[in-house]
Amino acid sequence: MAPNSLFDNTETAFQLKSDSELERAYFLFKMISIEPLVKIGSAVTKFALNLNLPVEGLIRSTVFDHFCGGVNERDCMSTVDKLYEVGVSSVLDFSVEGKEEEAQFDATANKVIELTEFAKNKKAMPFSVFKPSGFGRFSVWQKITEKKELSEEETGQWTNIKNRYERVVKVAHDAGISLLIDAEESWMQDAADNLCEEMMEKYNKEAPIVFNTLQCYRWDRLEYLKNLHERAKSKGFKLGFKIVRGAYMEKENERALENGYKTPICESKKATDDNFNEIMRYIMDNLDDIELFIGTHNESSTYLAMDYMKEDGISKSDSRIWFGQLYGMSDHITFNLGSEGYNVAKYIPFGPVKDVMPYLIRRAEENTSVAGQTSRELTLLNKEKARRKL
Numbered sequence: 336m337a338p339n340s341l342f343d344n345t346e347t348a349f350q351l352k353s354d355s356e357l358e359r360a361y362f363l364f365k366m367i368s369i370e371p372l373v374k375i376g377s378a379v380t381k382f383a384l385n386l387n388l389p390v391e392g393l394i395r396s397t398v399f400d401h402f403c404g405g406v407n408e409r410d411c412m413s414t415v416d417k418l419y420e421v422g423v424s425s426v427l428d429f430s431v432e433g434k435e436e437e438a439q440f441d442a443t444a445n446k447v448i449e450l451t452e453f454a455k456n457k458k459a460m461p462f463s464v465f466k467p468s469g470f471g472r473f474s475v476w477q478k479i480t481e482k483k484e485l486s487e488e489e490t491g492q493w494t495n496i497k498n499r500y501e502r503v504v505k506v507a508h509d510a511g512i513s514l515l516i517d518a519e520e521s522w523m524q525d526a527a528d529n530l531c532e533e534m535m536e537k538y539n540k541e542a543p544i545v546f547n548t549l550q551c552y553r554w555d556r557l558e559y560l561k562n563l564h565e566r567a568k569s570k571g572f573k574l575g576f577k578i579v580r581g582a583y584m585e586k587e588n589e590r591a592l593e594n595g596y597k598t599p600i601c602e603s604k605k606a607t608d609d610n611f612n613e614i615m616r617y618i619m620d621n622l623d624d625i626e627l628f629i630g631t632h633n634e635s636s637t638y639l640a641m642d643y644m645k646e647d648g649i650s651k652s653d654s655r656i657w658f659g660q661l662y663g664m665s666d667h668i669t670f671n672l673g674s675e676g677y678n679v680a681k682y683i684p685f686g687p688v689k690d691v692m693p694y695l696i697r698r699a700e701e702n703t704s705v706a707g708q709t710s711r712e713l714t715l716l717n718k719e720k721a722r723r724k725l
């Protein structure tokens with residue numbers, strides 16, 4: 336069994352935080368724990384940014400600097416280096432969201448290519464990442480998922496999306512850098528899964544360069560995985576999966592209710608947890624065919640993964656298994672895993688303040704709605720503050 340106290344070590348968890356950064360984190364999580372404040376704060380911030388009111392400075396010095404690496408990749412480099420010194424890798428995530436213009440999608444794809452080429456010579460950055468909706472209009476993904484006919488303009492936009500995928504995946508393949516593709520709302524995800532599978536079939540022949548994401552709050556994902564695994568075996572390509580629980584639960588349930596279809600979300604938190612752990616077990620049983628990136632802040636699932644590895648005689652640094660947490664969250668998991676020699680990475684979002692706001696709002700809402708997560712952060716920060724006083 337893994338020692339179930341590893342994550343209690345706050346000295347390791349917060350080793351990179353100065354006293355004042357520790358205070359700022361405490362203040363921030365305290366604010367985020369107040370649900371009405373998050374709701375009002377999110378609305379006021381959106382409004383102020385739309386009106387170009389001078390609120391960027393305030394956002395930067397609070398939520399932005401806590402959850403993001405900077406406004407561009409250069410800002411992130413000192414963080415990347417500091418993390419690597421203590422055994423933690425980085426996944427730089429250009430988190431610009433909600434764009435509609437083709438030129439913006441091209442710019443995002445070019446940014447991912449630039450970072451992937453840079454990562455080739457930077458051991459601290461073993462993965463690149465992007466979101467399907469960062470490469471093309473959400474409505475196009477949705478229409479394809481819903482099997483609706485595309486207009487002429489949309490057909491052109493779809494061709495552009497496929498070309499962006501092809502360019503980015505080819506660069507990643509040639510550089511030997513694995514590419515994590517995020518998962519989004521279920522009503523656009525089939526199109527994203529299908530395109531990702533095409534890329535896997537073409538570029539994952541020798542090694543899994545392309546990783547898709549399985550949102551384990553969806554009850555259909557284990558079956559999806561098993562079917563794809565069969566197909567990959569028969570066609571001779573490898574799979575890579577990031578597994579997460581999923582970030583759009585409220586939206587998913589609301590939409591299903593409004594439109595009168597069965598929600599794609601598991602019936603309870605326990606059902607999601609079981610599904611997550613079962614999918615993790617399935618992949619670990621098939622590591623020769625499928626590589627695994629475990630994206631979670633859940634301590635039990637992480638301890639369970641460590642137990643499985645130990646029981647199966649898999650070394651902590653086996654290159655087929657990675658753990659990942661978001662920058663600014665669950666440092667107690669990340670840094671303690673790193674100090675024990677596990678492969679672990681932080682997702683570090685970056686981008687202009689206004690453009691990363693949807694990401695930041697999701698994080699604030701997640702920390703408000705995920706029972707226990709904020710209070711856990713506060714308890715750990717308090718413990719470390721007390722330890723330093725001594």
Ligand SMILES: Cc1cc2nc3c(=O)[nH]c(=O)nc-3n(C[C@H](O)[C@H](O)[C@H](O)COP(=O)(O)OP(=O)(O)OC[C@H]3O[C@@H](n4cnc5c(N)ncnc54)[C@H](O)[C@@H]3O)c2cc1C
Nearest residue numbers: 517518579580581582603604607630631632633659660661
């Ligand atoms: C490295 C990394 C990459 C990520 N990439 C993605 C991505 O590509 N796509 C994406 O959607 N998210 C992504 N996420 C976000 C992730 O989905 C959330 O951080 C995650 O849901 C929080 O869950 P947890 O595993 O930390 O565990 P916990 O905090 O234990 O679980 C909370 C989650 O459980 C689920 N849940 C809660 N209540 C219920 C209920 N009543 N019924 C059913 N399910 C419930 C929800 O998914 C909720 O978010 C990523 C996270 C990380 C760390």
